[in-house]
Amino acid sequence: MSITPEQIRYFITACHYMNFTKAAEELHLTQPGLSKAIRELESQCGAALWERHHNSLALTPAGRVFLEQARKFQDQYEQLEATARSLGSGEALLRIGLVPMCGNTIFPGLHRALQEAWPQLRIITTEATGPILYSLLDQQEIDLALCVTNHLPEAPYHCRVLKDSRLMLFVHKDHPLATRSSVDLKDLEDEPLVLFTDQFGQTRYLRRLFAACQVHPHVLHQTSQVFTILEYIRHQAALGFLSEEFAQDEKNLVAIPVNQIATGHVNFVWNRDPNQFPALKRFLAFVEERYGKKDLSHA
DSSP states (O other): OOOOHHHHHHHHHHHHHTOHHHHHHHHTOOHHHHHHHHHHHHHHHTSOOEEEOSSOEEEOHHHHHHHHHHHHHHHHHHHHHHHHHHHHHTOEEEEEEEOHHHHHHTHHHHHHHHHHHOTTEEEEEEEOOHHHHHHHHHTTSSSEEEEEESSOOOTTOEEEEEEEEEEEEEEETTSGGGGOSOBOGGGGTTSEEEEEOTTSHHHHHHHHHHHHTTOOOEEEEEESOHHHHHHHHHTTSOEEEEEGGGGGGOTTEEEEOBTTOOEEEEEEEEOSOGGGOHHHHHHHHHHHHHHOOOOOSOO
16 A cells, blocks of 8 residues: 555654644544554554654654655645646746745845736745755756856856845944945954855855955854844844845945955746746746846856
8 A cells, every 4th residue: 555645744743743642633633543544654664653652752763764755745745736726727836946035135026026917826935045946956846046146057057137236244333344335354354253054155155255365254153044144233243244135124234345255146047948838938038027138148
């Protein structure tokens, strides 16, 4: 007997609560019914997925591996269901990946304009680092990605540049550097910094620049959240690097150009043929109409 999507959902919910009683309530099942379903799943797997103790549950090593794959399956299954609904209703579906800064500053306005101009379009967004988004493109788990890059992607990728954007140093308005028209990275050697984690291309780029300037940055904290970076700067706990678009909404922060940082490009990246994917073709036409055509790539 094959494992069913329903069994996967039961297992993931049980893992979320680590309690069969609470999971059964969430799933509107009886606790014995859920326990039986999990035992049947273990039998199908040929391995114990749970370590059962008197008052607690824990996943076995096999259970942890199964959970990782189950979550991937559930994500793909939900996307498949969404695609099926779109096909049946005449809707179009696009899966768009976003790097965090674009997700906070650029995409919301574009998303709203799309909803007004194309109400039949359904968008599923995924927020991740640039390298992960490229991997998702390669695996065809997203249709296009909105990224900020210093160098335009090469074949087999295509891109449509929306605008130029510069990474700036953000400081509180009361910081001594706030009156400067620009800074060098050497000026930051003793300053506490809050950066994105090293999985972000932006952070790796900054570390290369610091190394080229023979500067050892004082990294106070690293995070995957834009909000956290802003909070450190607002509370004068650290300085941080964000795209210039954030400056217009932050009245108590000052954005300062850094001499060593080059201007980047905000662009949509894809690796599918728009002529064989009508939703992507129409979306790119909408973007071109809104932002103008900038032929700086293979697009």
